Amino acid sequence: MAYAEFLFARAPRPAVLLALSLSALARAGFAATDAPIRIGFLTPYVGVYAKIGKDMDNGFKLYLEETGYQAGGRKIALQTEDSEAKPDVGLTKARKLVEKDQVQILAGIIHSGVAYSIRNYVDANRIPLIITNAGAERLTSADRSPYIFRVSFANGQTDRAGGWYAATKGKMRRMILMAPDYSAGHEKVAGFKKTFTAAGGKIVAEIYPPLGSQDLAPFLAQVISKAGEADGLWAFFAGSDAIRFINQSAEYGVKQKLKLFVLGDTVDDALLPSMGDAALGVISYLHYALTLETAENKKFVAAYRKRYSEDPSMFSEQGYVGARVISEAVKAVKGNFENKEQFLAALRRVQFEAPRGPFRFDEFQNVINPVYIRRTEKSGNRLQSVVIDKIPNVDQFWEPKK
Amino acid sequence: MTFWIIQLFNGLSFAMLLFLLAAGLSVVFGVMKVINLAHGSFYLIGGYVALSVLSATGSFLLAAAAAVLAGASVAAVLQTAFLRRFYDNELAQVLLTFGFLFIIADLCLVVWGGNPQALPKPALLAGSVVFGEIVIPVYRLFVTAVGLLFAGALWLLFEKTRWGAMARAAVDDPEMCRGLGVNVPVLCTSVFVAGAALAAFGGFMGGSFVGVYPGADFEILLYSFVVVIIGGLGSLPGAFVGSLIVGLLDNFGKALFPELSLFTIFAPMALLLAVKPTGLFGK
Numbered sequence: 001m002a003y004a005e006f007l008f009a010r011a012p013r014p015a016v017l018l019a020l021s022l023s024a025l026a027r028a029g030f031a032a033t034d035a036p037i038r039i040g041f042l043t044p045y046v047g048v049y050a051k052i053g054k055d056m057d058n059g060f061k062l063y064l065e066e067t068g069y070q071a072g073g074r075k076i077a078l079q080t081e082d083s084e085a086k087p088d089v090g091l092t093k094a095r096k097l098v099e100k101d102q103v104q105i106l107a108g109i110i111h112s113g114v115a116y117s118i119r120n121y122v123d124a125n126r127i128p129l130i131i132t133n134a135g136a137e138r139l140t141s142a143d144r145s146p147y148i149f150r151v152s153f154a155n156g157q158t159d160r161a162g163g164w165y166a167a168t169k170g171k172m173r174r175m176i177l178m179a180p181d182y183s184a185g186h187e188k189v190a191g192f193k194k195t196f197t198a199a200g201g202k203i204v205a206e207i208y209p210p211l212g213s214q215d216l217a218p219f220l221a222q223v224i225s226k227a228g229e230a231d232g233l234w235a236f237f238a239g240s241d242a243i244r245f246i247n248q249s250a251e252y253g254v255k256q257k258l259k260l261f262v263l264g265d266t267v268d269d270a271l272l273p274s275m276g277d278a279a280l281g282v283i284s285y286l287h288y289a290l291t292l293e294t295a296e297n298k299k300f301v302a303a304y305r306k307r308y309s310e311d312p313s314m315f316s317e318q319g320y321v322g323a324r325v326i327s328e329a330v331k332a333v334k335g336n337f338e339n340k341e342q343f344l345a346a347l348r349r350v351q352f353e354a355p356r357g358p359f360r361f362d363e364f365q366n367v368i369n370p371v372y373i374r375r376t377e378k379s380g381n382r383l384q385s386v387v388i389d390k391i392p393n394v395d396q397f398w399e400p401k402k
Numbered sequence: 403m404t405f406w407i408i409q410l411f412n413g414l415s416f417a418m419l420l421f422l423l424a425a426g427l428s429v430v431f432g433v434m435k436v437i438n439l440a441h442g443s444f445y446l447i448g449g450y451v452a453l454s455v456l457s458a459t460g461s462f463l464l465a466a467a468a469a470v471l472a473g474a475s476v477a478a479v480l481q482t483a484f485l486r487r488f489y490d491n492e493l494a495q496v497l498l499t500f501g502f503l504f505i506i507a508d509l510c511l512v513v514w515g516g517n518p519q520a521l522p523k524p525a526l527l528a529g530s531v532v533f534g535e536i537v538i539p540v541y542r543l544f545v546t547a548v549g550l551l552f553a554g555a556l557w558l559l560f561e562k563t564r565w566g567a568m569a570r571a572a573v574d575d576p577e578m579c580r581g582l583g584v585n586v587p588v589l590c591t592s593v594f595v596a597g598a599a600l601a602a603f604g605g606f607m608g609g610s611f612v613g614v615y616p617g618a619d620f621e622i623l624l625y626s627f628v629v630v631i632i633g634g635l636g637s638l639p640g641a642f643v644g645s646l647i648v649g650l651l652d653n654f655g656k657a658l659f660p661e662l663s664l665f666t667i668f669a670p671m672a673l674l675l676a677v678k679p680t681g682l683f684g685k
Contacts, residue, residue: 046508046511047616047617049516050516050616051515051517052516054516181660181661207660208660208661209656209660209663210656210660210663210664212617212621213656213663214416214612214621214622214625214652215412215416215611215652215653215656217408217412217416217542218409218412218413218653218654218656218657219656219657219660221405221408221409221412221657222405222657224408224537225404225405239518239615240518240612240613240615240617240618242518243520243613244520244612244613247520247611248611251530251537251539251541251542252530252537252539253530270517271517271518273519274517274518274519274520274613275520276522
């Protein structure tokens with residue numbers, strides 16, 4: 001490199017230009033150059049979402065490590081950035097990754113607000129974006145872009161399967177719904193209601209506590225006052241809200257009066273130790289379960305435990321799958337990543353067995369997932385979510401077969 | 403009726419938790435004229451240290467003692483090594499506590515990780531009391547009782563002891579107090595450390611029902627400020643009454659008008675500030 005610069009510095013200008021354009025031609029024309037494919041990974045490393053951001057990062061890197069940071073004969077270089085889970089910071093960092101670090105693919109994104117904020121930027125600059133968490137539903141429907149792919153879920157997607165299950169096999173015909181009062185909460189409720197009411201379910205009440213309520217007891221008192229009219233309580237809460245919800249539901253005896261049926265985030269494996277017996281017997285649904293007995297999952301869980309000395313979460317698995325999706329597409333185009341149309345087409349066609357089950361995209365580039373119905377049980381001293389039923393091929397517009 | 407009784411007890415228990423924080427915040431302000439933004443950090447430290455000690459030893463008494471000790475020692479270092487250098491320079495002190503809020507939050511993230519956690523409850527306090535339709539968790543009754551106990555003890559401390567008299571004198575007129583031979587910087591340190599110990603104890607008590615997690619420091623700080631503003635800066639009775647008002651308003655507000663839940667605390671606060679800017683008991 002130093003030698004080349006030395007030559008250029010002494011060569012007459014037209015010669016430099018000629019040499020530069022020749023090398024540009026060479027890059028465009030022939031695949032398998034030595035230059036690595038640069039991936040920018042954008043996730044929060046500080047703040048409330050720091051832990052799940054780290055999980056996702058761990059999963060993503062685990063796959064790249066397993067494959068030696070290469071795919072289809074090309075090296076892969078990874079550059080990470082902290083979005084702080086703030087839409088404005090996320091956009092600035094996405095720009096920095098693309099314009100300064102010259103990354104060619106973006107991946108990651110926990111927060112739906114960040115995902116929406118960078119949508120126009122990646123679309124206008126033709127940067128493929130592989131979302132490994134943010135459920136912002138419009139990004140794979142009304143506001144979709146040929147450059148945006150999602151390997152996690154759209155808000156409401158998993159809940160469509162949950163709503164149908166509750167009204168049918170779950171035998172919860174009349175339900176009270178409870179979710180935090182922000183966009184993801186409302187989007188998930190909408191998905192649940194759609195299939196739940198279509199299957200003959202009746203909604204007794206909808207209760208929306210503010211996100212991050214210090215105390216859920218006042219809302220639970222409302223649940224109790226309506227408990228006589230309902231069979232079950234559906235809920236979606238995450239993080240510290242989830243711990244409060246499960247623990248306080250047990251304290252106030254809600255669990256004795258109503259069946260608890262929740263989105264998997266509410267009884268996330270990482271939170272179960274803080275819930276203890278309060279979480280026992282809770283039924284949940286999610287596109288992943290740590291306890292899945294498939295070969296892919298056992299291999300993934302074992303590798304993850306060995307590498308990080310802890311259990312993977314749903315976010316770790318999403319990161320792992322995201323890295324694999326990119327890798328499979330690069331392999332499919334035999335490393336000729338620079339032909340963007342071909343690469344995007346290859347991304348759309350990616351299919352493989354993921355830890356969660358069979359992986360593929362729908363026509364809007366959003367993942368089609370299996371949804372697992374799980375029950376929290378105790379094995380020895382450990383609480384875990386055991387799979388009791390499965391709904392295959394749930395896409396973001398899923399409806400039960402007639 | 404059932405609904406109202408359950409809500410009343412909910413509100414009381416939350417109010418007493420807030421009191422443990424607001425009492426320290428208010429008195430520290432009274433004596434030092436410093437808005438201690440790192441007050442929430444002592445709550446966080448208390449909660450996390452209690453969690454670690456509890457999982458290591460299984461003893462709730464040890465966990466509580468360790469939480470209080472940890473909060474007090476961090477406060478002692480913060481006060482003697484940093485805040486005291488800027489005596490009488492309130493802006494520098496407030497900025498310093500603001501910086502420590504972030505530093506301590508990040509250190510906690512490094513040590514205890516980002517997963518939200520909750521302290522288990524002692525078996526004795528884990529159940530619920532049931533009267534017909536009314537279900538009240540024993541732990542909440544316990545928090546309420548402990549809060550009342552502390553309110554009484556603090557009142558005695560401030561009204562009936564020499565130390566309390568000195569602290570009250572320092573609130574009213576620090577210069578005169580110094581003139582009478584009271585070592586005000588030492589007094590400041592003792593008040594600051596006691597306030598922090600109380601907040602750390604709050605972290606231990608609150609760890610079981612609101613949990614400990616990154617960001618808990620900020621959230622509880624916000625509520626404590628509302629309490630102190632309503633009750634009046636520097637007043638212990640103000641902190642008590644303010645806690646009751648905020649705890650009950652918050653609870654009934656959430657239960658009756660969930661969409662307006664923040665409004666139900668902040669609107670009365672704004673109204674009170676317009677009518678009586680010093681708060682109910684402030685001077």
